[in-house]
Amino acid sequence: MSAAQDRVPTVVIAGGGVAALEAALALESMGRGRVRTVLLTSSDEYVMRAAAVREPFTFPAAHRYPIADVLGGTATWIRENLAAVDPAAKVVTTHTGSRLDYDRLIIASGARASATHPHAITIDDRRLDELLHGMIQDIEADAIHRVAYVAPERAAWPLPLYELALMTAERASDMGAELDTLLATPEDQPLEVFGAAASKGIRGLLISHHVELHTSSYAEVPSQREIVLLPGQRRYSVDRVIALPELYGPEIPGLEHDAEGFLPVDEFCRVDGAAHVYAAGDCANQSIKHGGVAAQMAVTAARAIAADFCDEVKAAPLDLELRGLLHTGLGARYLSAHRVGGHPYDSRFSTTPLWDPPAKVSTAFLGERLGQLAHASGRH
Numbered sequence: 001m002s003a004a005q006d007r008v009p010t011v012v013i014a015g016g017g018v019a020a021l022e023a024a025l026a027l028e029s030m031g032r033g034r035v036r037t038v039l040l041t042s043s044d045e046y047v048m049r050a051a052a053v054r055e056p057f058t059f060p061a062a063h064r065y066p067i068a069d070v071l072g073g074t075a076t077w078i079r080e081n082l083a084a085v086d087p088a089a090k091v092v093t094t095h096t097g098s099r100l101d102y103d104r105l106i107i108a109s110g111a112r113a114s115a116t117h118p119h120a121i122t123i124d125d126r127r128l129d130e131l132l133h134g135m136i137q138d139i140e141a142d143a144i145h146r147v148a149y150v151a152p153e154r155a156a157w158p159l160p161l162y163e164l165a166l167m168t169a170e171r172a173s174d175m176g177a178e179l180d181t182l183l184a185t186p187e188d189q190p191l192e193v194f195g196a197a198a199s200k201g202i203r204g205l206l207i208s209h210h211v212e213l214h215t216s217s218y219a220e221v222p223s224q225r226e227i228v229l230l231p232g233q234r235r236y237s238v239d240r241v242i243a244l245p246e247l248y249g250p251e252i253p254g255l256e257h258d259a260e261g262f263l264p265v266d267e268f269c270r271v272d273g274a275a276h277v278y279a280a281g282d283c284a285n286q287s288i289k290h291g292g293v294a295a296q297m298a299v300t301a302a303r304a305i306a307a308d309f310c311d312e313v314k315a316a317p318l319d320l321e322l323r324g325l326l327h328t329g330l331g332a333r334y335l336s337a338h339r340v341g342g343h344p345y346d347s348r349f350s351t352t353p354l355w356d357p358p359a360k361v362s363t364a365f366l367g368e369r370l371g372q373l374a375h376a377s378g379r380h
């Protein structure tokens with residue numbers, strides 16, 4: 001065998017979130033030692049971002065896991081960020097200017113969140129407790145009486161707005177405080193990506209929590225104390241407005257991107273116009289920004305790459321199953337749907353888990369690894 005044939009191909013993964021770590025663990029499992037994985041990120045820790053929604057309601061902070069522990073021996077970790085890609089030369093450049101060769105590349109660097117309403121409190125999972133705790137205290141003290149939650153027109157994380165609205169309303173009711181909670185969304189049905197049964201279930205929950213729902217509505221926020229819902233110029237006086245940010249893609253030099261900066265991918269998560277480059281998670285141009293989707297994209301990309309080097313592995317296109325665990329303040333609800341051709345089917349809504357283990361962010365590999373780490377540290 002020649003030296004070239006002997007060489008173990010290198011897969012570089014850029015990112016430190018659910019998509020990147022799921023890809024690294026999937027490659028360890030599917031690559032059967034026939035690929036070498038390098039993780040490129042300056043992030044030190046993996047944080048389960050979805051867990052942040054409960055922090056303002058005096059639940060413990062989301063767990064943080066050192067990247068080195070999550071990786072174990074799975075991948076070599078380079079503590080630098082990706083800055084640019086040269087797909088023709090199969091080289092990435094890091095933010096310090098170092099160059100790194102790859103045989104396959106997975107971009108999993110997430111989306112950029114941008115506030116659209118300067119007068120609103122924009123949800124930022126890195127400091128959600130700091131942003132919302134004061135408001136919750138004012139509600140408990142009966143000092144504010146009308147709160148609006150608004151979703152942007154474009155790509156955003158779908159679940160947390162509903163969770164925060166429901167938990168806020170529940171907390172007010174629990175404390176005997178008077179509060180009107182309003183939720184405005186451009187969706188035609190609440191959480192419509194999960195399909196009809198889930199939307200019906202959510203609608204019922206919003207009614208039982210006395211959350212006033214405005215679908216097919218775009219919010220303008222002319223001041224801290226007012227929102228205007230379009231169409232129809234419906235004006236509401238409020239005490240606080242909480243908004244989801246809009247998401248934008250990473251716009252990586254050397255790679256194609258759409259008008260919002262997201263990387264266009266096919267059903268195998270291959271980036272358009274760049275051979276041997278894949279993208280998974282919020283950085284890609286799939287319309288649903290969700291941790292479970294990020295994980296499934298990561299596995300799809302890892303499988304396609306493993307198939308190039310291992311005869312026994314076959315590539316398979318993305319077959320999306322959406323799973324959402326919704327915190328309501330009165331127990332969890334479980335939502336799921338398959339997605340085919342951009343449409344949900346087999347929509348389900350339940351008070352009991354629809355998947356096992358019933359993780360908030362459903363993954364094939366990462367959840368198990370985090371479970372092992374939690375067990376080892378006695379934190380389970």
Ligand SMILES: Cc1cc2nc3c(=O)[nH]c(=O)nc-3n(C[C@H](O)[C@H](O)[C@H](O)COP(=O)(O)OP(=O)(O)OC[C@H]3O[C@@H](n4cnc5c(N)ncnc54)[C@H](O)[C@@H]3O)c2cc1C
Nearest residue numbers: 015016017018019041050081082109110281282290291292
């Ligand atoms: C409050 C909130 C609640 C949510 N609830 C849920 C939920 O219940 N269920 C669910 O499934 N999803 C939920 N989501 C969505 C989910 O968190 C995201 O879809 C998911 O985190 C996307 O994963 P990702 O790996 O693509 O990106 P990210 O999680 O954004 O991770 C990107 C990583 O890459 C790193 N990085 C950035 N730039 C570079 C670079 N140039 N080079 C290398 N590394 C880089 C970042 O530091 C980060 O570590 C929620 C999101 C929020 C904010």
